[in-house]
Amino acid sequence: MTTHTNGRPPEAIYIHIPFCTNKCFYCDFNSYVLKDQPVMDYLRALDREMEMTVQATPPGVIKTIFVGGGTPTVLKPDEMAYFLASIRRHFPQWDEQIEFTMEANPGTTAPDKLAVMKAGGVNRVSFGVQAFQNELLSGIGRIHDVDDVYRSLENARAAGLDNLSIDLMFGLPNQSVDMLKQSIAKALELKLPHYSIYSLKVEENTLFHTMFNKNQLPLPSEEDELQMYLLLMSSMEAAGYNQYEISNFSKPGMESRHNITYWRNQDYYGLGAGAHGYVKRQRHVNVKGVNPYIEASKSGLPRLNAFEVTEPEAMEDFMMVGLRLREGVSDEAFREQFGKSLLDIFAKPLHKMVNAGLLEHDGGTYRLSKQGILFGNDVFGEFVGALTEV
Structure with a gap:
């Protein structure tokens, strides 16, 4: 990992x-x-x-x-x-x-x-x-x-x-x-x-x-x-x-x-009141109010909360945000982040969405079809909790 x-x-x-x-x-x-x-x-x-x-x-x-x-x-x-x-x-x-x-x-x-x-x-x-x-x-x-x-x-x-x-x-x-x-x-x-x-x-x-x-x-x-x-x-x-x-x-x-x-589910710093960041598999949200943020930053990082993203959650995030892009998600990028193949993890929802005509694929890349763009949220929903069912 x-x-x-x-x-x-x-x-x-x-x-x-x-x-x-x-x-x-x-x-x-x-x-x-x-x-x-x-x-x-x-x-x-x-x-x-x-x-x-x-x-x-x-x-x-x-x-x-x-x-x-x-x-x-x-x-x-x-x-x-x-x-x-x-x-x-x-x-x-x-x-x-x-x-x-x-x-x-x-x-x-x-x-x-x-x-x-x-x-x-x-x-x-x-x-x-x-x-x-x-x-x-x-x-x-x-x-x-x-x-x-x-x-x-x-x-x-x-x-x-x-x-x-x-x-x-x-x-x-x-x-x-x-x-x-x-x-x-x-x-x-x-x-x-x-x-x-x-x-x-x-x-x-x-x-x-x-x-x-x-x-x-x-x-x-x-x-x-x-x-x-x-x-x-x-x-x-x-x-x-x-x-x-x-x-x-x-x-x-x-x-x-x-x-x-x-x-692409890559790392970024999130700075300022209410900002979200994602660094080293950890997401954080900052304190939201202006004055509370100013006070909090006097004594340390002004976090409202921070939590580790588990590997299954990171995999789901990868699919949900990656499929928003027209280029789609690739097996290669998935392997680079997780050391596993897309089909090892998501065969069921991938096959289901391809059969429904909402995803198309060539080689190891999956992307929304023209129809899939109109029903994007339905497609993304297929990957939420997909790993807890395994």
Whole structure:
């Protein structure tokens, strides 16, 4: 049994900035409205966590960094500069081809901030656009409008940041198939290298959940939602984008390398309030609240909990996240992590899903079929607990 992927130290970092200008109606992420928050204290606590983390598990050459949130770009330029210098200090060795992504909201990226980001090593920006209709945006609690989207992308390009991605959503309240069609057309006109497209999930502890329970959330029908997804896939393919993962589309070679780290079940550091990490077969979750996180990091790693991932669980995770990728899972990669063959472990669910036409395989590689993409969750479900039945 290997201690972690290929016995190499982690080469990927996720960092969480939990502040937002406001809370969106669908959001259940660990995020807090910025007003009156101790931002610098938080960034200092993050600096301490980085220091303790690299002492406990020294890093390799860093290949990907992803800063998510919240909205990391609500940091002021001087706060942003401090934060980026922290990263560089504790993780000094970067791959020449590093992918350093920061999430941003349209309207929070003035030229002076983008200049600080670029100087600090950020080379990829992912904008949460969600839709190209102002009435849909206000209906989900976004505070930007469509003009902000164009201005933000223009500012990013002017700062020399060309590796840009936008998020779109479908299945939104009052969204029609036609509205999504317009959004896709407007998104594709931007000729970006990458698009992420997610369906709305009504999560607990959100305003939408409350409205849903009161029958006040006018969601599209299941039939319309399926039409939306099919439209998405065909439009993206026609425009020359690969669907390299269930929700992600890119020009060849422009896939998000950071997310591929997760989908290949490889190690990554998780830093910041509420962040998850996976290092040496151990998963951890950090303390979630801003002030509790700041306090906890004064006396040690700010863990909410940490637990060993057993080999059977790691194998199930490998299948569930790996099958999200269009390239699928390979026997070779499975052997590399576990020293066993895929068929030794998962013959039953693999044969069942191939016979159902939801998985296809060539040689030792299994991937979702076109039909399988539409029923991904059913396929992944076959591997949950598959090993406890043996």
